[in-house]
Amino acid sequence: MRNDKKELAVAALRNGTVIDHIPTEALFRVVRILGIEEMSTSVTIGYNLESHRFGRKGIIKVADVEFAEDVLNRIAIVAPTAMVNIIRDYEVVEKRPVTLPDELTGIVRCTNPKCITNNEPMHTRFRVTDRDTITVRCLYCNHVYRGDEIEIER
Amino acid sequence: MNSSSFVAIDDINKQELLDLLERTRYFEEHPNSKILDGRVVATLFFEPSTRTRLSFETAVNRLGGRVIGFSDASTSSTSKGETLKDTIKMVSNYADIIVMRHFLEGAAQYATEVTDVPIVNAGDGANQHPSQTLLDLYSILKTQGRLEGLVITMVGDLKYGRTVHSLLMAMRHFKPVFNFVSSPELRMPEEYIRLCDREGIEYHEYTDFSKEVIDSSDIIYMTRVQRERFSDIMEYERVKNLYTLRNAMLDGSKPTVRILHPLPRVNEINTDVDDNPKAYYFEQARNGVFARQAILTRALGIDPLKL
Numbered sequence A: 001m002r003n004d005k006k007e008l009a010v011a012a013l014r015n016g017t018v019i020d021h022i023p024t025e026a027l028f029r030v031v032r033i034l035g036i037e038e039m040s041t042s043v044t045i046g047y048n049l050e051s052h053r054f055g056r057k058g059i060i061k062v063a064d065v066e067f068a069e070d071v072l073n074r075i076a077i078v079a080p081t082a083m084v085n086i087i088r089d090y091e092v093v094e095k096r097p098v099t100l101p102d103e104l105t106g107i108v109r110c111t112n113p114k115c116i117t118n119n120e121p122m123h124t125r126f127r128v129t130d131r132d133t134i135t136v137r138c139l140y141c142n143h144v145y146r147g148d149e150i151e152i153e154r
Numbered sequence B: 001m002n003s004s005s006f007v008a009i010d011d012i013n014k015q016e017l018l019d020l021l022e023r024t025r026y027f028e029e030h031p032n033s034k035i036l037d038g039r040v041v042a043t044l045f046f047e048p049s050t051r052t053r054l055s056f057e058t059a060v061n062r063l064g065g066r067v068i069g070f071s072d073a074s075t076s077s078t079s080k081g082e083t084l085k086d087t088i089k090m091v092s093n094y095a096d097i098i099v100m101r102h103f104l105e106g107a108a109q110y111a112t113e114v115t116d117v118p119i120v121n122a123g124d125g126a127n128q129h130p131s132q133t134l135l136d137l138y139s140i141l142k143t144q145g146r147l148e149g150l151v152i153t154m155v156g157d158l159k160y161g162r163t164v165h166s167l168l169m170a171m172r173h174f175k176p177v178f179n180f181v182s183s184p185e186l187r188m189p190e191e192y193i194r195l196c197d198r199e200g201i202e203y204h205e206y207t208d209f210s211k212e213v214i215d216s217s218d219i220i221y222m223t224r225v226q227r228e229r230f231s232d233i234m235e236y237e238r239v240k241n242l243y244t245l246r247n248a249m250l251d252g253s254k255p256t257v258r259i260l261h262p263l264p265r266v267n268e269i270n271t272d273v274d275d276n277p278k279a280y281y282f283e284q285a286r287n288g289v290f291a292r293q294a295i296l297t298r299a300l301g302i303d304p305l306k307l
Helices: A004-010 A022-033 A070-077 B012-030 B052-063 B086-090 B109-116 B130-144 B163-173 B192-199 B211-216 B235-237 B280-297
Strands: A016-021 A043-051 A054-064 A083-088 A093-096 A103-105 A125-130 A135-138 A142-147 B040-045 B066-070 B097-102 B119-124 B151-155 B177-181 B202-206 B219-222 B259-262
Touching: A016 A070, A022 A043, A022 A054, A022 A070, A043 B086, A070 A093, A083 B211, A125 A142, A125 B280, B012 B119, B012 B130, B012 B163, B012 B280, B040 B052, B040 B086, B052 B066, B052 B097, B052 B130, B052 B280, B086 B109, B086 B119, B097 B109, B097 B280, B109 B119, B130 B163, B130 B259, B130 B280, B151 B163, B151 B211, B163 B192, B163 B219, B177 B211, B192 B202, B259 B280
Parallel strands: B040 B066, B040 B097, B097 B119, B151 B177, B151 B219, B177 B202, B219 B259
Antiparallel strands: A016 A054, A016 A083, A043 A054, A083 A093, A103 A125, A125 A135, A135 A142
């Protein structure tokens, strides 16, 4: 990447996780899914950065935290193109894309007001029915949501 | 989910469906016995539905079981703010099986996750009503002598009508040809159209309830077009009588065609059809007791054929 210098000036991580190639419009939903608001370590969030692939992108750098794989995979629901880099001692020791799990528990909100999940103290559960179009189906009321229609819990 | 529950028709594979139909046939021949002697069945109707409740309770009574429960949420502790989970857990201490109807969608599925007692879904909002589907399927099998390769015409509200969706899901195992007849506003949802494409099921969509469609059908499944489903009342007024079946329309139809309807009917089947031998909707409802006897015994792990 050509503009490495500028980005490094913001936050060169010694240890931690960098999530790159987040579509700009999904950035704050990713922040929410990862629960970054409740973290105490330093976090750098880049919004509307230039990207060769997308024009604009988002990036999140979290110091001293390595997320569990299933936690990271949750963000695939809004940011399927995201790339995860694990940093140890300034080196990228692992780089991998996120993969959408078959089932999502407690992440997606069902917007059907007559769905049981909106009327009982319980978690939502969704099955991913089409990975290409990112389509999910509520395992309780069977409502189907695609792409932008998908709302994140909380 | 506890495995013997009966929540959605999509959870039931072809072999299990055939087994349930075999049981239904058995109970039609032997409706009265004592095979549920000593069993307690809870019927929890959080939403009133007299027809479905009486059908289930008749099924239990004819097999010698006992019934506990309520027919309206206002007489249960739900009205005091108890969660569904707590109600189900409490009743699980008393009953061997729970038959439930709820106004919330997904309620029966959730119930299976909080108890080990088998749950039978007697309708959850606009979502699923699988015992209706089994009785529809049995009615088709009984009147046609087979399930394979039939022309099934669905008429009316194909968008919101859960019975047609479930019937489509159940019939997909049997190489049907579907005719979908509705106004554009109430056409079959895209997900079911895509499912037909994916599974190579032949289907045709029509806005006209024409002679050609009627004459080609083995089964005509009528549904009620409800005024409240329309965003545009003018549109409702325009289409409400387009999907009404009258006796004269059946003149050129197959001698073996049968008219089904989940009931209650309003005006989508003219009363002059009632005396036509092709009308089957009243007998169809009668099959509901046998279908529910089949569902209850399967959920309780009782095989009437081996007793």
